[in-house]
Amino acid sequence: MTTTQQQSTPLILTQLSLHQFTIHLDKPLPVGKQRIEQRHGLILSAQACQGEEHYQAHVEISPLCGLDNLNQTITGFSQETLEQVQQQLVAALPELLLQPADALLDYSTQFASVAFGLSLLHAKLHGKLDGHLPSPRSVPLIYRAADEPLTAVSERVSGLDRNIHSVKVKVAQDTLEDEIKLIHQILAIRPDLKLRLDANRGFSLEQAIEFAACVPLTNIEYIEEPCQNPADNQTFYHAVEMPWALDESLNSSDYQFELKAGLSALIIKPMLLGSIEKLQQLIETANEHGVRCILSSSLEASLGIDALSRLAQVLTPDEIPGIDTLTAFQQDLVISSGKASCLQLDDLSLIYSVK
Structure with a gap:
């Protein structure tokens, strides 16, 4: 396919799935003045095609919410719960299926984690992060x-x-x-x-x-x-x-x-x-x-x-x-950071899938 044809042919979402993960922590991590001992979240996966070309991408959607290690509600961070996010995505996936990938950007949501996740999925499917390797730099x-x-x-x-x-x-x-x-x-x-x-x-x-x-x-x-x-x-x-x-x-x-x-x-x-x-x-x-x-x-x-x-x-x-x-974190998720164990989609609970 020529570049001109690629530009004129929309990228179509052909399969969408939602998985849930839980990862235990070796030591509590600070969330403000609170601490957490587990991290919960979702993985939204998509397959898309553009003519004869096929693309796949996964994004983590994990609002910072839930309960801390003292069973108290985490406050001051995500304004949505993981349950709310999951419910919205399960309802959204059939609407997005067989739509152009740009529909990910047009989907209306009041949840910040969903808006970020959908826009990140759009960016990944279009290869916008492909030329940028993970930075070795971070602030300890x-x-x-x-x-x-x-x-x-x-x-x-x-x-x-x-x-x-x-x-x-x-x-x-x-x-x-x-x-x-x-x-x-x-x-x-x-x-x-x-x-x-x-x-x-x-x-x-x-x-x-x-x-x-x-x-x-x-x-x-x-x-x-x-x-x-x-x-x-x-x-x-x-x-x-x-x-x-x-x-x-x-x-x-x-x-x-x-x-x-x-x-x-x-x-x-x-x-x-x-x-x-x-x-x-x-x-x-x-x-x-x-x-x-x-x-x-x-x-x-x-x-x-x-x-x-x-x-x-x-x-x-x-x-x-x-x-x-x-x-x-005791385990990595889909992409390895060097830990002994790296969870893949087959290791996780499938919440919903459409194709």
Whole structure:
């Protein structure tokens, strides 16, 4: 088929299927101040044809929701549940079957994870991520597990490759004294490191100011969501001049970019925000105002992390994404990251299939 014929012949969806996965974690992962010990989600698969050419793609759709390790509802992240997403996709697949692949972009949904998943499937089927290999670069995630001694964190920092110059550190998890001690201990081991701090709205304004006043500003790239009340972020900046970033605030359905004093970066979690087109518009607007945009994981499995890594090279090529979250996963999903076990579709529960 010639290039002209390919352009005039639509790519038609000929088979769609939905599988469900559950992966256990070796150690609890932080979700704000909560912890999870399992990751649940869906895989949406598609086969499509364009004339005599056939294409196949898989995407992970895993809203960050459900229950934590204390059986409490996870709050502050995905606004939809996995059950709602599954129900919507089961209803959508028969409507999408035998339609042009562009119907994936036209499908109306209020769920961010569905919008992202459908747009990602469209991009994969059209080969838009094919020339972008997974980036070997990521910003290591440093956090202190429950009841873990500081010495254990120190060992992980000491083990960092010398080519790593930036790490993400979870804060607002313990007492202020311990938080400050953690930062100084990290920098005592690696004074060359730049720190991306993530408070997940864990500090009051007073606590945020006290914390920031006790750590070296020259080593801090920014602190994500420093204050329980986001309206206090500018006051925090005027008090200590520590740059801050937005993360959870972007998840609000009515969020609109607004440049504010001290705003340094947007931490973009595609699974929580929506379609690739929406991400592109937000990134363009932020960059026009000199605000960095950094793609970050929502604790996806390896299939989702691979896609985020490739997408980051397209949308934010000058930034290192925050996708260092696979260490705790016991198994990979469809795409191997090097673990001993990698789940394939045949290993998963088939929810629905149409062809």
